Amino acid sequence: AANDVEGVRRECAHSGDVEMASRVLFYAISRNNEKMAQCLLECGADANASRSDTQEEVLYSAARQKMYCLVESLLKAKANIETRNRTLVHAITVSDAKLAHLLLEYRANPNVSDPETMDPAILHAARNQLEPVVQRLVQCRANVEGKSKTLLHSLSHQNHQLATYLVTEKANPNARERASTDTPLIIAARSGMMGVCKVLVAAKAALEARNARGETALIAAAANCHKSIVKYLIEDAKCHVIREGWLLKAKKDNSLRFKRAYGTKYCRIHSEGKIQYRKGRGDQLRVAEIKIRGLSSDKITKTDTKPFDGFTIQTPNRKYYFKAYSPLLCDLWLYALRQHSRGITKLTH
Secondary structure, three states, X not given: OOOOHHHHHHHHHHHOOHHHHHHHHHHHHHOOOHHHHHHHHHOOOOOOOEOOOOOOEHHHHHHHOOOHHHHHHXXXXXXXHXXXXXXXXXXXXXXXXXXXXXXXXXXXXXXXXXXXXXOEHHHHHHHOOOHHHHHHHHHOOOOHHHHHHHHHHHHHOOOHHHHHHHHHOOOOOOOOOOOOOOOHHHHHHHHOOHHHHHHHHHOOOOOOOOOOOOOOHHHHHHHOOOHHHXXXXXXXXXXXXXXXXXXXXXXXXXOOXXXXXXXXXXXXXXXXXXXXXXXXXXXHOEEEEEEOOOOOHHHEEEEEEOOEEEEEEEOOOOEEEEEEOOHHHHHHHHHHHHHHHOOOXXXXX
């Protein structure tokens, strides 16, 4: 009788068997027969019933079949909150914005996470480019942690509009995946997102925060030749040009590279007027120094090393050569080194 709506209605009224009605409800959903499913729900089928074999709930089954009217009826019949939350994750994962909005309207938890990845629903929505769903989740009070993870995702994919929206909605402007990774401001500066940089600075983003490579937002912008952002960070945001910081790492990471020292891991400008670097390997690893305090400006000079810019430091004992992957970054380091040689370590420009 499952294809006869009126016959099913009469049978339910006659027998009053709720368990049977619930079993037939799953059958109707599996056959995509929404009219029959609605009839069974009206006849008393349990809105929180589960399949005996898979334990799948009615609401989840209806959502998978995109039966929006039935989903709404189940929500009105008070399908349990845990099922709503799992169904919300499903809706966002399969990019079903209509279903997601419907579930949020009936108070699904905006902070629910994917049980497999533990990623919040708002992050899944951003990955699937469901910006209206992201905004709806924020309106439903998605928590700061979820918004902050989504901010990092939107910046890494250069989604200016979404990133700006999340910052204005109190996402953490200093969020990181780990303590050594990029801050939102470093990502925005590296990618040339001037508007996002301004919003982040207004939200009190840390100007001097560094990543594992020792880059600040200013260094990241300079390394990628974003002159307008460098100018903004120095002149408007009052960012320090370079205080103590890394000059390089051994990998090609857009920072300056120290050429002469074999096995160099990093090179660092130090507030005491010296450059430190690790030299050698294994048991032979040691910290070496280049003293720049007291060197005149003509001993720290720019060189033409096409296709890259660079500079040299001439000490009484030897000459050290550096090269930069960005002329703008080279100019910043040259300025910083000359100031450090004069004993000035709090550098603004």
